[in-house]
Amino acid sequence: MDLAAFGRRTDGGVNRQALSGEDIAARKQLISWAEELGYRVFTDAVGNLFIRREGQRPELAPIMTGSHLDSQPAGGKFDGVFGVLAGMEVLQALDACNIVTDRPIEVVVWTNEEGSRFSPGMTGSLAFAGQLDPKDMMTIADESGVCFGEALADVEKVFADLPRRPLGFPVSCYIEAHIEQGPVLEKANCNIGIVSGIQGTRWFTVTVTGKAMHAGTVPSRMRKDAFRGALSMINALSEIMIDKEDIIRFTIGRVVVQPNSPNTIPGSVTFTVDFRHPDPVVLSLLGDQVVRICRENAGECGIDIQETLTSPPITFPSWIVEKIANTAQALGMPNMVLPSGAFHDALSMSTICPTGMIFVPCAEGISHSPEEKAEPDALAAGARVLAATIAEIASSSEP
């Protein structure tokens, strides 16, 4: 609730864009909490923050937990923030219990996860994992023309006294706590979701070209109506995406009609397809159908189809999934295993170290909204499972 003050919206939500004044204020608050508690704070070349609780063997690669502090423009109080503060709880709980771990534990704040100000998102974790060259990000501008590099320079000025670490320093494992952002846990009455992996995603942009003409004068059979073409593609796609098990995620989220005039036949329509599935085979076969179906249903119109994003599904290592499950079980917390439907920084980290995630329910599955809400007992349950899991892993110098 204290962090939600930075970027507070009048409707109760939060607007804390990456590297904005609000983000800087939230970072200041977090750093002051960390320093009061005696933890050292570091940064790196893309403004990620690392809050370190020392281990008995400082030379060992740390266990990392955390998430992000940036929000959507009309965002909520919990997305990202929960993972960061749950990490802070872990550090404090270990101190309170006088638990000394072999490995250091670090709470990370990843820069620009949401991607709503500077696209693409997950900048901090992707750069850390070597999946994104920070140089390519620096010239990306927000809506007002401010570049990522300029905004980052402002942040660096404020936190100039923080020591710098190299991108991609060794991490022994990464466990991120996050609100589920979907309705499954709430429906199942589980406070703990053990995340099995992150489903795969394919995005397409389809442009249908017809001919803009007068709506009153041109007979139907002489038209090249781009909307009519798009509609039959979308209907055919919806047909093949019907899934009795309800695992397929298929969304037409954006439709742009040109010239978008009530009495003009649409000359062009551009629409997006967001298709996700946890099974790589389904993702590949059904995803390829998107292209075929659109071409087959173009009718009299022209068509251009681009795949704009391909992200294969990932599966978290079973030893992490089992460890979290055993911990939840030992604490007597109702839990279930589920895949993540959304992207998280954990996706980047899974490319460089063993990674896992813990979900807690959010009301009605709503997120990216001022209405986003999570119950204190669920948040506490998630933090407890995170703490117990990390304490156990950090106490051994394996893996």
Ligand SMILES: [Zn+2]
């Ligand atoms: Zn998030």
